[in-house]
Amino acid sequence: MSFFAVLPPQYRLYSRVLLLGFDMSDDLMPAELLDFLPCRTTQPWVDAALGNERLLMIDHAQCEKKAASTAMSLMYRYTSRADLLTKMSQLAREELLHFEQVVTLMRERGIAYEHVSASRYAQGLREHVREQEPGRLIDVLIVGAYIEARSCERFACLIPHLDDTLAKFYRSLVKSEGRHFEDYLELAAQYADEPIDKRVAFFGEVERSLIESPDSEFRFHSGVPAAA
Template sequence: MTLPDHLLAFLRCATPQAWVRQALQHPEELLIDHANCEKKAASTALNLMFRYIDKPDLLQKMSRLAREELRHFEQVTALMNKRGVAYRGLSASHYAQRLRQHVRTVEPGRLIDTLIVGAFIEARSCERFASLAPHLDDELADFYRSLLKSEARHYEDYLKLARAYADGPIDERIAFFAEVEAQAVREDDTEFRFHSGAIDSPA
């Protein structure tokens, strides 16, 4: 599946090839942290459902999203079991925090920014699955390609909700987070994670 042009345009930069090389050198950490990301994505959706109970569209979309992310978690852990990869704790990457530290604390800005950040995380996940797939074994490549459609829809859902609940245009806010997200992707990291930045030396 080819990624939609609007998703690629949404992201200011492509995943560095240094990260792809690191992913191929850390197959266990790739799967473990992918599972962690799916679990965190479900948690984020559920948190939004509990925080914004007065927004029916958000409740419906986040409920579906949480179910899909948990299903992905089950699929990743099943692959891990098949490959003899034990699920273990990993430290979180700094990627999400680099974005979320800029989320406003007063409503409705808090909701709008949280949804925009969600859109970027989903779009980047989708782009990384597509970047990795050509380099993986057939089973894992097929699995990652199978995730592209839902991850792309999740990005679109977050963005549509952000526009729907904003009291005006949000293009400037999206542009701001686009720069923050691109910087997070280019930032040097010492440990490989699914959303880590560029890593040029062995971790």
């Protein structure tokens, strides 16, 4: 069964836009992206990101590393899921490549990679994951889809304001994060024993709260800067 057949119509449209290579650095985001994400990134977050390139890039590197770790964790936990193993293996390799690319760009800009505390975003989503299977797997996959989709949207928000080198890199990430979003949602729909719409909507509201509420620390996935 194709990916487009298992998803609700709005997600199918978004996927087709991504596969056609829509340039999300345009001022107007594709409507299909907004149909999935419950809200837009706020201008205060964009302003904070542009004013703190160092922290933005350090946390971006950590996010890529964590994304690879998540994919590997799913591979170890769900060893009998052949499609999951294939897609998560591919995703992990790509995320690690992105990590290397970010660190290289940081080095070129005189930014040292170091540990920074995690934002509340991913944990805020994951604390609502069900404990029992198959609900746990479905929720983890939906959370993964939201993280990748939000990353895609934030790259797109920043692209018009960045220097050519960083803008070109982020533009390439928009396409890959879109594919990762697809993979997570496709797997969730494939392995669920019932439609995933209600869980997608539930996590959408959680995600909205995390993005729109004040956040004391700036991170790649943080909410509205508290001082804004």
